[in-house]
Amino acid sequence: MALVPIILSGGAGARLWPLSREAAPKPFLPLPADGADGDTLLARTFLRAVALPDVAGIVTVTNRDYYFQTRDAYAGAGVALPPQIAYLLEPFARNTGPAVALGALYADAIFGPDAMLLILPADHLICDRAAFAAAAMRAATLAREGWLTTFGIAPTGPETGYGYLELGEALAVADSFRARRFIEKPPLADATRYAADPRYAWNSGMFCFTAAAVLSAFERHAADLLDAVRAVWEPLRGHLQETMLEIDPALFASVPNESFDVAVMEKAAEVAVVRAAFDWSDVGSWQAISDLVTRDAEGNRGQGERVAIATRDTYVYAQDRVVATVGVDGLFIVDTPDAVLVAHRDQLQRVKEVVGELKARGNEAYRVHRTVMRPWGAFTVLQEGPGFKIKRIEVKPGAALSLQAHKHRSEHWVVVQGEARVTNGDRVYPIRVNESTFIPVGNRHRLENPGAEPLLLIEVQCGEYVGEDDIVRFDDRYGRQTTA
DSSP: OOEEEEEEEOOOOGGGTTTSBTTBOGGGOBOOHHHHTTOBHHHHHHHHHHTSTTBOEEEEEEEGGGHHHHHHHHHTTSSOOOSEEEEEEESSOOOHHHHHHHHHHHHHHHHOTTOEEEEEETTOBOOOHHHHHHHHHHHHHHHHTTOEEEEEEOOSSOOSSSOEEEEEEEOSSTTEEEEEEEEOSOOHHHHHHHHTOTTEEEEEEEEEEEHHHHHHHHHHHOHHHHHHHHHHHGGGGGGTTSSEEEOOHHHHTTSOOOOHIIIIITTOSOEEEEEEOSOOBOOOSHHHHHTTSOOOTTSOEEESSEEEESOBSOEEEESSSOEEEESOBSEEEEEOSSOEEEEEGGGGGGHHHHHHHHHHHTOGGGTOOSEEEETTEEEEEEEEETTEEEEEEEEOTTOBOOEEEOSSEEEEEEEEESOEEEEETTEEEEEOTTOEEEEOTTOOEEEEOOSSSOEEEEEEEEESOOOTTOOEEEEOTTOOOOOO
16 A cells, blocks of 8 residues: 655744744754754655655645745755655645645545555654654554544643644554544643643644545535635646646635644544654744753753853854843843844743734735745845845856846846856856856846856845846746746
């Protein structure tokens, strides 16, 4: 029986602002080195999945804006890719219900109704791969018998940010139970009681079932959702040989926004729970991030260059600058190039309110970092003011920006590493280290890196408007929409 992990990758990770942004959410964040080897959550999820026995393929459901980051993360994982790999690209988020339905329809079409699906959120941290694999095999045994299986985690404390599962009678498979009840995020008093009672477990949001079983459950309990997803799926059926399937935004807009738990699992009778024996975290707060780092004698933790004087129980994330604390207690300080968070440890769940306030103000710090990833590389905004913007641009070997033009700005390029091939109007020419070129307003232009090393250049934009949306694309090798 084919095993098909389906990785769900998305979310804004608002509680991890300012490190997590809408354009670079939690799955793409590098974790603290002494807690998780410096890998991203997405890379670790992929490595856990690909290491399982009998993996026939891996399906990733993600936002189309994250496709290139996801593809690069898998390619850089240092392992052989499975025989079949596919990306189902949503135009915007519609929760886990539609994502699971899409993955199940794809797996049913490619691998057949008996395909064993393992649903894995991309933002979970599980360090013990052997224990994870053992739990997955127990879940697959139950799934072969027709169960919709979920993974329960033994609580390590009264966590109010997680949902809980109440376990019913034991099943024949070791450490597995019929699910008696799903419990939404409880108040502290109830969470304290659940944490002390072995009949309760955290709801991990990981699942295992056959494609046929979950599609049948959708038909019984969420038929409207499944019908809407099938309407989205139908135009894709003629493109199953492609690895990247992009969903029509107009069709997807009619799909209900509903979690898989609410749509199916809480209503179904044939739900089993495998009680897992591995440590697990959804890394959903700065407290969870700090727990990955060793504390000193004063209870302080952090990353980067820090100075702590008369400081206790404080976490500091210092990205590019020295961060010094004097006479503070119980603070979380996160310093990034364009935003700083200072929060008391008792108020960390309110960090997401900052994101909402920035969005309401139209401040781009909720959405992007100063360094922005692109399929061809990345750019960093070094300085910006009225009528100008200065960028550091890095282009990967063999990569190229789109053939484009700008209506409101000119650009000056200076190469500091590598060699560029420049299209500027009707001319195509190289520029090398310590050489420059000028792109007039309205000129069609393209920047390419024909070399074997990264191309670095400094770009100075001048004009009445220097926003990223001042772009007309004529040709793009990465399939991004052209406007002329």
